[in-house]
Amino acid sequence: MRQKMGNYTALLRARELLKNRGLDAALAARPANIRYISGFAGTESYLYLSAERAAILTDSRYTLQAQKEGKDCQVRTIGKGSGYGELLEKLLSEDGVRTLGFEEDALLYGTVAELQEKSGLPAGQWKPLEGALSALRAVKSAEEIRKLEEAERIGDAAFSYILEELRPGVTELQIAAKLEYFMKSHGAEGTSFDTIAASGLHSAMPHAVPTDKPLEKGDFVTMDFGCRYQGYCSDMTRTVVIGKADARQREIYQVVLEAQETALASLRPGMTGAEGDWLARAVIEEAGYGEYFGHGLGHSVGLEIHEKPALSTREKTVLAPGMIETVEPGIYIPDFGGVRIEDMVVLTEDGVRNLTASPKELIEL
Numbered sequence: 001m002r003q004k005m006g007n008y009t010a011l012l013r014a015r016e017l018l019k020n021r022g023l024d025a026a027l028a029a030r031p032a033n034i035r036y037i038s039g040f041a042g043t044e045s046y047l048y049l050s051a052e053r054a055a056i057l058t059d060s061r062y063t064l065q066a067q068k069e070g071k072d073c074q075v076r077t078i079g080k081g082s083g084y085g086e087l088l089e090k091l092l093s094e095d096g097v098r099t100l101g102f103e104e105d106a107l108l109y110g111t112v113a114e115l116q117e118k119s120g121l122p123a124g125q126w127k128p129l130e131g132a133l134s135a136l137r138a139v140k141s142a143e144e145i146r147k148l149e150e151a152e153r154i155g156d157a158a159f160s161y162i163l164e165e166l167r168p169g170v171t172e173l174q175i176a177a178k179l180e181y182f183m184k185s186h187g188a189e190g191t192s193f194d195t196i197a198a199s200g201l202h203s204a205m206p207h208a209v210p211t212d213k214p215l216e217k218g219d220f221v222t223m224d225f226g227c228r229y230q231g232y233c234s235d236m237t238r239t240v241v242i243g244k245a246d247a248r249q250r251e252i253y254q255v256v257l258e259a260q261e262t263a264l265a266s267l268r269p270g271m272t273g274a275e276g277d278w279l280a281r282a283v284i285e286e287a288g289y290g291e292y293f294g295h296g297l298g299h300s301v302g303l304e305i306h307e308k309p310a311l312s313t314r315e316k317t318v319l320a321p322g323m324i325e326t327v328e329p330g331i332y333i334p335d336f337g338g339v340r341i342e343d344m345v346v347l348t349e350d351g352v353r354n355l356t357a358s359p360k361e362l363i364e365l
């Protein structure tokens, strides 16, 4: 049975947020926010929230699930001649709503325009929430951390399993399939993103899509994968070499590893995400590979695989205990290959606790 995650505290905090922003009500559209506040884990639905009520607006595929999971919520289902705009119009008039917060980062322009027209609430009274509902989820509870830890534990087990399967001739697609099958057979509900298995020259593309290319001797193999456990995502990356690593592979690997370990040792609350990013970037730049590390150092993780705050050159948010971050420096050299090493950590009072246990010394298979 799925555990009820929507909790009274989250609902109270969301209502407090409405008050602080001077809003009569809000329309949540991001599934993770709907799940966090109400407990309802369905998708393609809305959560309407005012001082008077919480209501899940959904379609008949999800009605029973919404009634079961969203216990403090009314459930309203769209039907013949009555779409989301009409349901919303009714709620807005019942509650006398004049200002409505909406998740502009989770809705299409056309959807908003249609909701505005059908609900009769003029566009000027719709106020962007600017990520405020998502920000409620940034600091994780002990219960959430436990779920993230379990998700990452399944990932660790998958990595030690896949090491036995990697050999010349096995294709990238087969590696991805094996990782996914293992995670789903060991308690995961699914993957938290499309598994990456990139070998040889493909490893120079940070987010390469697995192909039917077979592993060959001398290949770097980068595997970036994660799963969901009770809604919470895991994320990890390891790079190994098929056969003996050559000198350049060894050098690049050591630089990435040193960058990652430096960041893990120094990352702490009170830093901004940009300061966290710099911990690893400084090591890579110092080694002369700065131009080959194009992405940010990491991102937060929770009900979604990519959450804020990130560890990136542009992130001004100050890190706080209970936040989750990935620490994933990489070096990617076109026509040669690439290395990424990624762990997932939780910020503690004075540093981080690593949720990832897989080994990081260079593995040659």
Ligand SMILES: [Mn+2]
Pocket (backbone or CB within 6 Å): 235, 236, 299, 326, 328, 342
């Ligand atoms: Mn990641």
